[in-house]
Amino acid sequence: MSTLKPSTIRIGHRYRPNRLAPSYDAIVIGSGIGGLTTAALLSDLGWKVCVLEQHYTAGGYTHSYDRNGYEWDVGVHYIGDVGAKTRSRMLFDFLSAGKLQWAPMADEYDRFFIGDKVFSAIAGKQQFRDNLVARFPAEEKGIDRYMQLLEIVSNGIAVHSISRVLKPWQRILAWPYLKLKTPALLYRNTYDVLRELTQDDDLIAVLCGQWGDMGLPPKRSAFMVHAMIARHYMYGGFYPIGGSWNIAESIIPQIQKSGGEVFTYARVKRILIENGKALGVEMADGHRINCTCVISSAGADNTLTDLLPAGPVSKAGYYDLLGRVKPSMAHLGVYIGLKETAAQLGLPKTNFWIYPSNDFDGAVDDFFDNAEAEFPVVYISFPSAKDPDYERRHPGTATIEIVAPAPFEWFEKWKGTTWGKRGDDYDAFKAQLGERLMEYLYDKLPQLRGKVDYYEVSTPLSTEHFCAYGHGELYGLDHDSARLKQTWLGPRTRFKGLWLTGQDVLTCGVTGAMMAGLMTTTAIVGMRKAGPLMKKIFGRT
Numbered sequence: 001m002s003t004l005k006p007s008t009i010r011i012g013h014r015y016r017p018n019r020l021a022p023s024y025d026a027i028v029i030g031s032g033i034g035g036l037t038t039a040a041l042l043s044d045l046g047w048k049v050c051v052l053e054q055h056y057t058a059g060g061y062t063h064s065y066d067r068n069g070y071e072w073d074v075g076v077h078y079i080g081d082v083g084a085k086t087r088s089r090m091l092f093d094f095l096s097a098g099k100l101q102w103a104p105m106a107d108e109y110d111r112f113f114i115g116d117k118v119f120s121a122i123a124g125k126q127q128f129r130d131n132l133v134a135r136f137p138a139e140e141k142g143i144d145r146y147m148q149l150l151e152i153v154s155n156g157i158a159v160h161s162i163s164r165v166l167k168p169w170q171r172i173l174a175w176p177y178l179k180l181k182t183p184a185l186l187y188r189n190t191y192d193v194l195r196e197l198t199q200d201d202d203l204i205a206v207l208c209g210q211w212g213d214m215g216l217p218p219k220r221s222a223f224m225v226h227a228m229i230a231r232h233y234m235y236g237g238f239y240p241i242g243g244s245w246n247i248a249e250s251i252i253p254q255i256q257k258s259g260g261e262v263f264t265y266a267r268v269k270r271i272l273i274e275n276g277k278a279l280g281v282e283m284a285d286g287h288r289i290n291c292t293c294v295i296s297s298a299g300a301d302n303t304l305t306d307l308l309p310a311g312p313v314s315k316a317g318y319y320d321l322l323g324r325v326k327p328s329m330a331h332l333g334v335y336i337g338l339k340e341t342a343a344q345l346g347l348p349k350t351n352f353w354i355y356p357s358n359d360f361d362g363a364v365d366d367f368f369d370n371a372e373a374e375f376p377v378v379y380i381s382f383p384s385a386k387d388p389d390y391e392r393r394h395p396g397t398a399t400i401e402i403v404a405p406a407p408f409e410w411f412e413k414w415k416g417t418t419w420g421k422r423g424d425d426y427d428a429f430k431a432q433l434g435e436r437l438m439e440y441l442y443d444k445l446p447q448l449r450g451k452v453d454y455y456e457v458s459t460p461l462s463t464e465h466f467c468a469y470g471h472g473e474l475y476g477l478d479h480d481s482a483r484l485k486q487t488w489l490g491p492r493t494r495f496k497g498l499w500l501t502g503q504d505v506l507t508c509g510v511t512g513a514m515m516a517g518l519m520t521t522t523a524i525v526g527m528r529k530a531g532p533l534m535k536k537i538f539g540r541t
Contacts, residue, residue: 032060034502035297037517123236
């Protein structure tokens with residue numbers, strides 16, 4: 001492994017107090033897709049918005065970095081629902097002024113290695129269904145019912161989203177309607193719902209083969225989120241041409257149109273609260289930015305426990321509410337560079353999901369109880385194969401990424417140490433984990449053994465350092481039923497002028513956080529002003 005060199009992919013402008021405008025209409029903390037979406041939509045309505053990002057580059061989990069001549073994404077491994085004029089695609093087009101372009105993956109966009117069996121997810125609603133029936137002919141009736149349930153839940157997600165935008169008194173008035181339109185299975189356990197459709201454990205495993213996209217295996221997740229992910233990729237996976245860093249790069253000009261800006265190296269020390277109202281933020285350098293509209297894309301837990309004073313948070317009852325939710329699973333990442341192209345190496349445009357058995361929950365329990373047990377899921381992505389522009393930017397090379405869960409507790413003894421200088425024991429532990437994960441890659445693609453030029457390992461502490469998630473979590477708060485029922489988890493807070501956006505407002509993933517940005521904007525400005533904006537984005541659909 002080579003010596004680390006600093007990344008050159010730096011999106012946004014470096015923060016300095018003298019670079020700030022005299023005043024802003026809104027401050028956004030964090031430049032993940034939720035924060036950028038909120039800022040860009042408010043900008044389109046004429047607001048001057050200041051986005052403050054503690055990292056050296058904007059984008060949150062959509063950012064990319066390069067090292068030693070290679071480039072990797074850190075969170076955008078694939079996006080669904082952008083191959084046609086869907087609402088997701090229309091919002092991406094609006095935010096990026098049409099500059100974001102998408103490359104389709106292979107028709108077999110996900111391949112599941114479950115024990116000694118191999119299954120596939122095929123793009124296209126009918127193709128997806130027919131492929132499942134071909135593998136499980138005795139389960140045709142259950143498969144068709146499953147497809148119907150996905151449609152039912154899709155309508156329920158819209159109602160769930162609307163309920164989070166409403167003011168508390170409006171939600172009370174609308175409660176009979178919301179209850180009528182919310183399917184009972186929305187918040188049910190995923191495994192329980194599927195078990196009513198089939199007794200075939202392999203089929204259940206295949207249907208849940210993307211559980212890593214939300215960080216919860218089927219006996220712990222809410223069917224709403226499972227269905228959202230399944231529908232999201234029903235027509236295949238796509239990758240942003242030119243790399244995931246283009247997402248933030250293409251959105252920032254929209255924020256700048258109304259005089260706003262996205263600042264990096266801009267760490268917020270605390271949100272200023274007085275008499276239950278937001279008054280602005282205090283930066284790590286002591287500088288104060290006054291503003292009566294503060295929007296946090298830093299996560300609900302970070303916002304309430306780290307950025308706000310304890311007294312007002314306790315008085316507002318948030319500590320009790322936070323006890324009802326918990327952070328999502330932490331993860332490891334392996335970033336791999338090879339000195340041949342994806343075509344020369346035979347790298348696929350298909351994601352690999354590797355599982356020790358069809359008992360996903362049991363595998364998670366075994367692993368968390370015994371660090372030497374098999375990883376419960378190993379995800380392998382091939383970004384240079386997915387991106388048709390990669391070879392132009394990095395000729396003669398290819399990249400691979402591996403993601404796998406890891407308890408944050410394994411790394412707690414190094415918490416508080418400096419990134420890149422955590423000590424020999426930490427480096428040795430990382431190397432051991434990296435070597436284990438590399439064997440999963442070589443097992444599936446043996447031709448790569450001896451071809452790897454460079455790789456490095458990230459841990460939950462890397463996530464804490466770069467993305468400011470205190471437990472190294474990948475998906476914010478856990479997406480279980482208890483979390484989704486928390487009506488306080490929405491754009492509004494109990495402090496006037498303080499708002500939330502991002503994946504904790506709606507659901508995980510780039511598209512979920514982006515839609516949360518739309519929800520937050522609507523909640524801030526109200527439907528009267530949001531209505532014309534919606535027409536600009538979506539037309540009259």
